[in-house]
Amino acid sequence: MSRPVRIAVLGTAEFARRRMLPAFRASADVTVVTVASRDPARAAELAREYGCRAADDYAEPLADADVDAVYLPLPASMHAEWAGAALRAGKHVLVEKPAAMSGADAAELCALARSRGLALVENVLFLHHSQHRAVMRHVADGAIGRLQAFDAAFTVPRRPASDIRYDPALGGGALWDLGVYPLRAALGLLGPDPRPRLVGATARRDPADRVDTAGTALLDGGDGLALQLSYGLDHTYRSTYTLWGSTGRLTVDRAFTPPADHEPVLRLERAGVTARLSLPADDQAGNAVTAFARAVRTRARPAPEILRQAELLEAISLAGTAVHRTAPPVRDSRTSPADLAG
């Protein structure tokens, strides 16, 4: 396919409006041909802005021969269902993270994509930023000695209560929304082998919440390499990882969602001295769109990390829930002793 990939966007999500639709528009590799919404007025408004067709339901673009691919910025609980429907309809798929909420669903999607020769790509933007390749080059060059531990965190402040992230029926919760990032970073760091093993997890759910708003997971990356992941929806902002070696430590701040004009500065700490390594800005959203178009053109097979990530997220979710069930009430500044007594 030499012409731009014709893409339909299912849902008028805030993230699609803010990040992906502008990135599609800026790319010569894709053309937005349809925007679909449950609300015809919302679809029409966005379609006007992008000069494309409006569809009043998500099924319509799947039956449209002029659509090559769909982008799915839907609530997490709908990702696997609509990705599966699109693949069955012969469409390539760019699906928001997490692609699936269980290992079984991820395995089914990947098998479907493979059997039909269709691209199934999970929209994990940070993978497409050049700063991580620079990090791995420093590590391979021995900048921190033998890697001993990997710490990663993605936490954000609380959003309005109506946000999809606080609704369990929509796949809400800190793990599904944000745990993906540090986990995917750990998987990317390790490469295909060895498979990390889950050691334990915590999850926190306050009485007023219906989902977990904070969590941690500890994984063994093989040979005792510790992978410690933190994620949360009720925190001060943090988006970082540190590679901790026998002779040094390398930290990436703004690891997961740097804007296109951000010029990264890696922190390399060795023998009490901190060096700041400047890197060029990079446009991870633009790069992700280019990579998706390439996956469509080459009919690339789904990345193995889609399945591995889904299996580990499921395991972390079960382990965190088990801890939560047995944990005593948590006391914090918003909980009075009277609340605990009651």
Ligand SMILES: NC(=O)c1ccc[n+]([C@@H]2O[C@H](COP(=O)([O-])OP(=O)(O)OC[C@H]3O[C@@H](n4cnc5c(N)ncnc54)[C@H](OP(=O)(O)O)[C@@H]3O)[C@@H](O)[C@H]2O)c1
């Ligand atoms: N890759 C990244 O860096 C990144 C960053 C942020 C968010 N995301 C992902 O993008 C997706 C959307 O997130 P968002 O923050 O943009 O959420 P949002 O604004 O609430 O968008 C979700 C969209 O899903 C559609 N939808 C269908 N059924 C729904 C239901 N029952 N309740 C609510 N919405 C429903 C709605 O579109 P219509 O009403 O128009 O049909 C809505 O606009 C999520 O999967 C999130 O994880 C990814």
